[in-house]
Amino acid sequence: FNDRINVAIDGPAGAGKSTVARLVAQKLSYIYVDTGAMYRAITWWMLRENITPEDQSQVNRKVQDLVMELIPGEDLQKVLINGEDVTPHIRSLEVSGQVSQYSGIEGVRSRLSHLQRQMALRKGVVMDGRDIGTTVLPDAEVKIFMTASVEERALRRFNELRGKEQVTLQQLEQDIARRDRLDEGREISPLRRAEDAILLDTTFMDIQQVVEAIVSHCRSHVDGERNHL
Numbered sequence: 049f050n051d052r053i054n055v056a057i058d059g060p061a062g063a064g065k066s067t068v069a070r071l072v073a074q075k076l077s078y079i080y081v082d083t084g085a086m087y088r089a090i091t092w093w094m095l096r097e098n099i100t101p102e103d104q105s106q107v108n109r110k111v112q113d114l115v116m117e118l119i120p121g122e123d124l125q126k127v128l129i130n131g132e133d134v135t136p137h138i139r140s141l142e143v144s145g146q147v148s149q150y151s152g153i154e155g156v157r158s159r160l161s162h163l164q165r166q167m168a169l170r171k172g173v174v175m176d177g178r179d180i181g182t183t184v185l186p187d188a189e190v191k192i193f194m195t196a197s198v199e200e201r202a203l204r205r206f207n208e209l210r211g212k213e214q215v216t217l218q219q220l221e222q223d224i225a226r227r228d229r230l231d232e233g234r235e236i237s238p239l240r241r242a243e244d245a246i247l248l249d250t251t252f253m254d255i256q257q258v259v260e261a262i263v264s265h266c267r268s269h270v271d272g273e274r275n276h277l
C-alpha cells in the first residue's frame with residue numbers, strides 16, 4: 049500500500065471499532081489511534097485529582113496543563129499522562145461510567161482533537177472514536193460508521209469482561225445505552241454518522257468479515273485514485 053490514506057471509524061460503544069481498527073491498521077501497516085483511550089485517560093486522571101465534571105473551569109485548566117503521549121503497541125496502545133502509564137486503569141467500569149461527562153467539556157475536546165489531528169498529518173492512520181469522520185478528520189479518505197444492535201454490543205462486552213469484572217449483561221446494556229445517549233446528545237461534536245461515511249452494521253458479522261470489508265474499501269479507494277491519474 050504505497051498511497052497512504054487516513055481511515056476514520058466511528059460508532060457507538062461496543063460496536064467493535066477498536067478491535068477492527070487495530071487489525072485493519074496491521075493489515076495495511078498503518079498506525080492505529082484509539083481516541084476513546086485518550087478520553088478515558090483524561091477521565092481517570094480527573095477522578096484521581098478529585099475534579100468533578102461539573103467543575104468545568106478546573107477541568108479545562110487541568111487538561112491544558114497535562115502532557116499526553118500515545119505509544120502504539122502490539123496489542124494495546126499505551127497512554128501516558130505526565131510520563132505516567134495510565135493504561136491499566138482506563139477500562140474500569142468507574143471510568144466507563146464517567147467518561148461521557150468529561151468528554152462533553154469544550155477544553156477536553158479541543159485539546160484532544162488537536163493532538164489527534166497532529167497524529168494524522170502524515171497519513172497512514174486508522175483512527176477510531178465518535179467524531180473522527182465529522183470533526184477530527186473530515187477529509188479522511190475512507191470513513192466508516194460501525195454499528196450493531198445494543199443487545200449484541202452488550203453481549204460482546206459481557207463476554208470480554210466475564211471473569212474480570214462483576215457485572216451483569218443487563219447492567220452493561222444500561223451503561224452502553226446511557227453512554228450512547230450522552231454521546232449522541234452532547235452539543236460539541238456529538239456521535240453522528242458523517243454524510244460520506246459508509247454504514248456498516250456488524251450485528252451478524254464476525255471480526256474477520258468486518259476487517260475484510262474495510263480493507264477492501266481502502267483498496268478500492270486507492271485503486272480508484274490511481275485510475276484517475
Ligand code: CDP
Nearest residue numbers: 061062083084085087147148151177178179
Ligand atoms: O470502547 P468503548 O466504545 O466503550 O468506548 P471508547 O471508544 O473507549 O470511548 C469512551 C468514551 O469516550 C465515549 O463513550 C465518549 O464519551 C468518549 N469519546 C469521545 O467523546 N470522542 C471520541 N472520539 C472517542 C471517545
Ligand code: CDP
Nearest residue numbers: 061062063064065066067204208253254255
Ligand atoms: O471499540 P468498541 O467499543 O467499538 O468495541 P471493541 O472493544 O472493539 O469490541 C467489543 C468486543 O466485541 C470485543 O471483545 C470484540 O472482540 C468483540 N467483537 C465481536 O465479537 N464481533 C465483532 N464483529 C466485533 C467485535
